[in-house]
Amino acid sequence: MSVRFAIIGGGPAGNTAATVAASLGAEVTLVERDLVGGAAHLRDCIPSKAMIATGGELSELTRARSMGLHAEGRLDVAALRERVAGIEARLQRSVTELLESQGVRIIMGTGRLTGADRLVVETTDGTEELEADAILLATGSRPRIPDWATIDGERVLTTRQAYPPPEIPEHLVVIGSGVTGVEFTHMFSALGSSVSLVVSRQQVLPYKDAEVAAVLEAEFLSRDVRLLKGARAQSIVRDGDRISVSCDDGRVAAGSHALLCIGSVPNSEGLGLDAAGVQTDERGCVPGDRHCQTNVPGIYSAGDVSGRLPLSSVAAMQGRKIAEHVMGLTARSHRHLDYDKAASAIFTEPEIADVGLVEAEAFAVGRKLRVTKVPFSANPKSLINGDPRGFVKILSDPATGVVLGGSIVGQNAAELISVLAVAVTNGLKTVDIVDSLLVHPALAESLAEAAD
């Protein structure tokens, strides 16, 4: 008899687990209450990147002047909305088609555990009970809303309400300067808004390399973004078409819209966790072991609800590993996920990407490192492209040359970091990068130079 695998949540974690398990012969049922493809994925990740791409094109037009090309850009917000909606719909369709082609049964409804090997699904037609040999909780997360903010969906927004926007805000106050906050700051300033950014620490991106953050801050200042450093927002007041955000140091940021970018909370309530004896941590996340299995054997958690790195890429990889574990493929899944080696990117301008060790943290614990840094201004392709901003930094073990991490700031950083991600994951040495015959002229040549 084939393994019966039930999955609650159809985001990157759930749909990857479903397709991989089905391709390995499992009888898979996927329960989704909203969007097959994932609420966070289709409502946050994809539309934000689509809008950033439009902002990027506008910036390109400005840069093109230095290449002898004079063209004017005029933003058509209706067309932008249509484009974003079109991308979402297309991705949703392709995920659904892939699941169906693998024989995954999709039930549109809300799932809840009723025991360690059973769940109930509430649909518009009634309820359905399912039994399963393995269950995956992949219910994602939603934006965190603090007590002091009243979201009205018009002028005071969470990230899910910021796109596609009915209008481009005249002056947006972004609260929070982590990855999401800086991406929205970049996106709306590129699309023509004035932006004020409330930064609770002394640097944007507080957990990133200080040199990386400095490049982004300089870029924001060159676009007249107002940085309120060391300020924590305490209240948001709306008065007609205006909002004002008051901070704990007495400063007030006034604008036309406020956008909260202060993290997310896991979708773990109402999931019947008690009925199955599944434990949560202090944040309400459902943690798992190295196989992503919760404290109840046979019940797994993946994606944002698991409390690990909140990235689509990590969610999908967890889903893949879980499917292999459920199907007993221990040989293929012998390499456990090492979250410290996950590559990530920030889609600002310039782009920022990193992987592995962060320099300051490594030095703080006394780790010896070889750090090499090469600016893109020395790279011919950067000059040809008319954008010499940024650098490549590689961290390696001084004794062995093994690549331990790196940061890239500049054009196509999110693509280029893949080279370092492969090196970090597979224990490659700097010499392996240096000895590779790369294309010329190419931005990737700076990787080889930094590795040398």
Ligand SMILES: Cc1cc2nc3c(=O)[nH]c(=O)nc-3n(C[C@H](O)[C@H](O)[C@H](O)COP(=O)(O)OP(=O)(O)OC[C@H]3O[C@@H](n4cnc5c(N)ncnc54)[C@H](O)[C@@H]3O)c2cc1C
């Ligand atoms: C603004 C923003 C931008 C981002 N950009 C990126 C990026 O560029 N790159 C990146 O890697 N990550 C990005 N992320 C993070 C990424 O979106 C999430 O990490 C990812 O979507 C998590 O996948 P998931 O499968 O855990 O959850 P989701 O994608 O949220 O999917 C969970 C699904 O479960 C469903 N569900 C919940 N409860 C139930 C229930 N009881 N019954 C049935 N269904 C249920 C939900 O409807 C949802 O569809 C971004 C996040 C934000 C907020």
